[in-house]
Amino acid sequence: MQFALMIYHTPEEFAMRKNDYSDPHLGAWRAYYKALVEAKVYVSGDALEVAETATTVRLRDGKRRVQDGPYADTKEQLAGIIVLELPSIDAALDWAARCPGASLGAVEIRPLAPEAKRRGFTG
């Protein structure tokens, strides 16, 4: 069963990305990624640029409404997604708790929806 770990960062955490390579925060992330791979649960994942770079599009009455900024204007913003192959939600909770992002921002866990994908939704 596959789960998405959606990592939400505070502005401080986004800023830490620019830190030196020897920074402990970055070291924790490197180690976490390594542990995921070594445990053979890692499927895929990527980090996102800061929320200021986001653009949100809606089509209303046939017209494009383009908003400068993220979908929701919250303090913590989506910073990345990791997809894991795991036996249960309990295992997903364990890995979310180990995530360095959980102690500052938040980690949202959701099962992937394979049925939606099978029916042609490929988003």
Place this chain on the structure above:
Amino acid sequence: MSGIYEEDAHRTVERVARESYGRLVAYLSANTHDVAAAEDALSEALLKALKVWPQDGLPQIPEAWLLTAARNSIIDLIRHQHVVSESEPTLLSLTKESTEMNVSTEFPDERLKLLFVCAHPSIDPAMHTPLMLQTVLGLDAARIAGAFLISPKTMGQRLVRAKIKIRDGGIRFEIPEQSDLSTRLEAVLEAIYGAFGIGWDDMAGIDQRGRDLAEEAIWLARVLLQFIPDEPEALGLLALMLYCESRRAARRGLDRDYIPLSEQDTQQWLSPLIAEAEQHLTVAFQCRRPGRFQLEAAIQSVHSERSQSGRTDWTAIVAFYQQLIRISPTLGRLTGYAAALAEATGPQAGVAVLDRLEPEAVSCYQPYWAVRAHLLQCQGKTSEALEAYDRAIGLAEDPAVRRFLLRKRG
């Protein structure tokens, strides 16, 4: 009425709830087997008390007042359910008790039976601890869920299901037969320890997530010992928890930094708790029936001696681990043994123990990687040590432990 009076009532309700919750739930559900109904009735009675006591004054024996109020609400509930014929015996016994029994009489303490019910073999072992915390201590589902890292809704549903099983599954409210007693008691002890959740914590290996319910676990063990004061494993469990609890403050430094056992300032250890633990463990050992909790407490006792002697007798710890492994070779014990053996005879012997463990089994076991990293570093095997540190850091849940390991990794 007067504000002071109201405050008094509030405080009394709070005190009675904390001290007597489990006794009242146990007594109210012993006949009906319906723990959920007993809890509902008791919370209704507590609400009623908050309304009535400030007006009418505090009852002489608040606990007896609550019992009567709760019992009446259960009787009402059964009458309303239109299943009178089925519940006739229960109803009769409850009504009889409530009319015959003088409310000021002491009612029997049925909490031991309730503890055995919560840890009954037909209930999912994962629910034993949550059930005890709720029914005996009155903790709410949200608080329990937080400690067990699941959502309050899920925990609530699981608790409801477990209570239905207790009500309808033919689980008897009784002290188990002598032939069953030791296995059934083991389940009760496991469940109490499950709330404690510190586990083995040297060299930044954290065996279990911190449950943050240590005080509640110690309280449950004390309740259990009121009934079976001479049971060596129950004494061992209480001793084990007290030793660990005595070091709580020393485990964190400035900025909440993690401090491993070997580097803790023994001045900060709470000697009254250690003294109490020693007392319990001595009584337990006199029974000459060693067991898992006594042995684990014995290991902690050796560590505690450092506050007197300034040194740790690792050979003694190795011997206790060997006995524990003979009982059952769990990953935690084998890892602890490897760490102790390394201290006693050198890192090589420790690594050799770790090398014999199944790679599959240890792949997500954080303490294994923390100990392995430390021992490889002692041997000067830098690149292998770095690899192991990364695994230990990546698997760590506590940010303070993560920081500690990152510093050691260098």
